[in-house]
Amino acid sequence: MIKQIFIFISLAIIGLGFYLALFYDVPDAQMMINFFTSWFLIIIGISSLLINLFWGK
Amino acid sequence: MNKKVIFILILTLVALVVLYLYSFGPWAGVRASGNFNPASLRLSDANSLSAVNKSETFGTYQNKDVKENYYVIQLPRDWRVSTGKDPGSYAIAAANANVQLGLMDVPDNSTLELYVLSQDEPRLRQSLAGYSRIEYTKESINGNEAYRLIYVSRVGGDTYQTIREYIAGQDHAALMVLTSKQSYFPNMQPTFNSIINSFNWQNK
Numbered sequence: 218m219i220k221q222i223f224i225f226i227s228l229a230i231i232g233l234g235f236y237l238a239l240f241y242d243v244p245d246a247q248m249m250i251n252f253f254t255s256w257f258l259i260i261i262g263i264s265s266l267l268i269n270l271f272w273g274k
Numbered sequence: 275m276n277k278k279v280i281f282i283l284i285l286t287l288v289a290l291v292v293l294y295l296y297s298f299g300p301w302a303g304v305r306a307s308g309n310f311n312p313a314s315l316r317l318s319d320a321n322s323l324s325a326v327n328k329s330e331t332f333g334t335y336q337n338k339d340v341k342e343n344y345y346v347i348q349l350p351r352d353w354r355v356s357t358g359k360d361p362g363s364y365a366i367a368a369a370n371a372n373v374q375l376g377l378m379d380v381p382d383n384s385t386l387e388l389y390v391l392s393q394d395e396p397r398l399r400q401s402l403a404g405y406s407r408i409e410y411t412k413e414s415i416n417g418n419e420a421y422r423l424i425y426v427s428r429v430g431g432d433t434y435q436t437i438r439e440y441i442a443g444q445d446h447a448a449l450m451v452l453t454s455k456q457s458y459f460p461n462m463q464p465t466f467n468s469i470i471n472s473f474n475w476q477n478k
Contacts, residue, residue: 223318233276238311241384242381242382244379244381244403245289249297249298249302250297251295252297253293253297253298256293256297257290259291260286260290260293261286264282264283264285267282268279268282268283271276271278271279272276273276
C-alpha cells in the first residue's frame, strides 16, 4: 500500500514538473526559476520512482 | 539500500548539479530564448518585403533575434542603429530624437490593452516627473492590434513628448518608444509615424 502511494506521489511530481515546463505561462523575468523548478521536480520524481522500483531487490 | 539505489541517488545528485549550473551557473547563457542576430542590424532589400514601402530616406531592417517574433521595420537611413539591451531590440541615436524598439512579454492571463492601462501606464506615472497623458488610442498597424500612448514628462527642466506604441504579436508584443523635446515634437512626429506604420511581424 505504502509503495503504491509512493508511486502515485512520484507520478504527481513528474506531472507537475512537465506542466510547469511545457504549459505554464511564465513572465520573462521568471523563466530561469521556472526552468529550474520544473526540471528539479521531473528529476526528483523520476529518481524516486526508480528508487521505489529497485528498493529491496 | 542496494547498489542500484545508490547508483540512482548518485545519478540524481549529478543531474541536480548539472541542472543548477545550467540554470544559474556558468552554462546559463547557453539556453537563452533569443540571441542577437548580426543580420538584424543590416539594411535589407526592401524589394522582397511587400508590406513595406520602398523609400530612399528610410532603410529596412529585418529583426531575426527572437524566433517567434521576427519583424520588419523602416528607419531613417541617417540614424545610427545599434542593438538594444535584449534580443529583438534596437537603440537608435538621432538628432532631436531618442528611439527604442523592443519586445515585451505580456502574460497570457492579460490582454495587451489591460497590461498597458493597468501596469505600464501606472508605472510611468510613478517613475516619470511631470507625467501627463495627452492621448491614448487603439489602432491597427498593418493589420496588427496596436495601442498608442502619447504623454509628456520632464527631465532636467526640459519637457519631452513621447509616443509609446504597443503592437500585439504572437509570443511577445512590440514596444516602440519615440521621444523628443516637446518643441521639436511637431517636426519629428511625421518621421515617428512613418516608423510606426512601417512595422510588421514576419511570422504572423
